[in-house]
Amino acid sequence: MVGHATETAEEFAETLRAAIRAKGLSLDRIRHRLQMRGAPISITALSYWQSGRRRPERPDSLLALGHLEDVLDLPEGALSQLLGPPRPRGRGRVRPPTPQVQGAGRDNVRLAQLLAGVDTSSDTGLSRVSQQDRVEIGADGGTRRLRSRHTLRADRSGVDRWVLVYDTDAPGNPLPSVGMLRSCRLGRLIADPTSGILVAELLFPKPLRQGETLVLEYELLQDEAPYPALETSHFRRFRLPVREYSLEVRFDSRCLPARCERFSTPDLEQGTEIEVDEWGYAFATSRDFGPGIFGIRWEWVLS
Template sequence: MASSAFSEALRTSIARSGLSLDRLQARLQANGIPVSITALSYWQSGKRQPERQSSLSAVRVLEEVLGLQPGELLSLLPPPRPRGPARPRRTEPVNFPVEALKALLEKVGAPHALEQQHRLNLASLHDRCEIAADGGQRCTTARTVFQATADGQDRWLLVYDHGGAEAGPPQLHALRNCRPGRVEVDTEHGLTAAELLFDRTLDRGETHLIEYTLTNGGPPYPPCANTYYREFRRPVREYLLEISFDAAPNHCWQYTRSGAQDAEERKPLQLDTTGSVHAVALDFGPGVFGISWE
């Protein structure tokens, strides 16, 4: 990973403080945050970035130790690897280990899914993600509207990243107009692939609405690094993302990024009276659209 705004700010702040990495590690340890010197070195050089909840907690303590404003370093971190459903697309890279994903897709009867042209357009998508009091992701409910571009479309392929090999697979529950088909889990890479079979077969031009929920085990619930987002590899007409919190965060913001080298655009969000925030994207993509919070 190349040098980033976060690594440069961290390196500059450490140099200005006059503290060695050994002393920084000791300060973190005194605050109950064990971090290796190697990790601190990688963070300031840009070789790696903090993503896990424990690492983000360490950054918060670093801000205090280095005399920075709360959130001054955290706000410079780009989103971690996406958690949640993603759709493979022909000739484009995916957010998962490719060989592991190919093996998983073959098990659910879709060995050529990465190369095939999509025959279902995503017209509308609504994600509602529930964040538990411990900061982990309890469940996500998705409502999706498709439009067929060819006759005989009867299923949707779902690929889900558990958030690492340590996190167990979520339970898939079909709520409307679909049912689970074949489901396969790769525990080594923390991936699940599943078929969602439609209640009827679609012909060209027809639309279909499905709804499903992915529920994680807990508490404690799998950590989500204070963010949830989707990466769209093709344009989506409408995307609505809701995040509901059992414990209200200090502040939230939506963010978008068109490509890996593009600047991230942010917009502050306000919690509503139900303890939730939402953001809407219209005619969006390709790119990343998400919500983060502190």
């Protein structure tokens, strides 16, 4: 199995190098085109991938492969199918297999289709003053609950809703239920288990006036089997800037990770290690962030 993994890794690097040569693009141009598609990957990471020194393993990197195939005019799956199972990091440390992401390009199309079914006109009229996410990981390593709190300011009068988009990264599994906690009620909800995406309108009590501020809270509950498999990260993708973002992940005491790190754009491959405290919490925050991706990822020790 080790020999097979090495062979597929070398084949991935060779295929990527050949595609880059055939396309005639510099790594900087490729990086720019991926950035424009909302899939930021650093020049360093691209260089490592084509040299074979590293391969895409992070969820964000795997999601970007579909876009990279498009940029290089490769058939869908030409690169992603060459990746074997994730490599273990350290003695006894393993990352669970990452879900297949060959449909990453189609997922973006599907998301656009789902968003067409709700009213997104208020989105650009709201400033993100602060956003807080609290994630609960169960004893089996799967996400059980996500609780979010948003402080929003109206940049124009008449904005009346927040559009929630949630991607389980596990197509086919049950989607979470949506609970309203503060200053909102559920409007249109579109759930597509096949793609693993949920879109919902959270309606404000009344339209906001320009300059008015609203604190919005909701939660997503994973209360139907089969539950998600071992999670290895949680991140939020920001299309617009946020003044302050905080992310808190609470692990069940029966299932603590071996290590945690925070990560963000522009270089998603590089992370900063953070501690899990004695109560099982990992915490990260950022100011004046976005557009981009910010999150926490972790590794498990499996017995």
